[in-house]
Amino acid sequence: MKASLDKKPARPLTATDLCDRCPAAAVVETVMLQGGSLLWCAHHFAFFQDALNAFGATILVDERCR
Numbered sequence: 001m002k003a004s005l006d007k008k009p010a011r012p013l014t015a016t017d018l019c020d021r022c023p024a025a026a027v028v029e030t031v032m033l034q035g036g037s038l039l040w041c042a043h044h045f046a047f048f049q050d051a052l053n054a055f056g057a058t059i060l061v062d063e064r065c066r
């Protein structure tokens with residue numbers, strides 16, 4: 001059971017939120033257990049999803065289905 005995160009209101013991602021791995025617009029934001037968030041485009045999120053799960057990252061925003 002994961003400890004719940006502090007309830008920060010999830011903000012919608014905008015066109016100025018870019019993937020941390022490439023210049024594409026971010027559609028997913030993840031938060032690491034240690035703190036600090038990362039932004040992902042759909043491609044890079046899919047690529048790193050298993051690693052993020054292994055690190056216990058939590059999905060804060062997921063706008064892939066919009």
Ligand SMILES: [Zn+2]
Binds near residue numbers: 022024
């Ligand atoms: Zn990317």
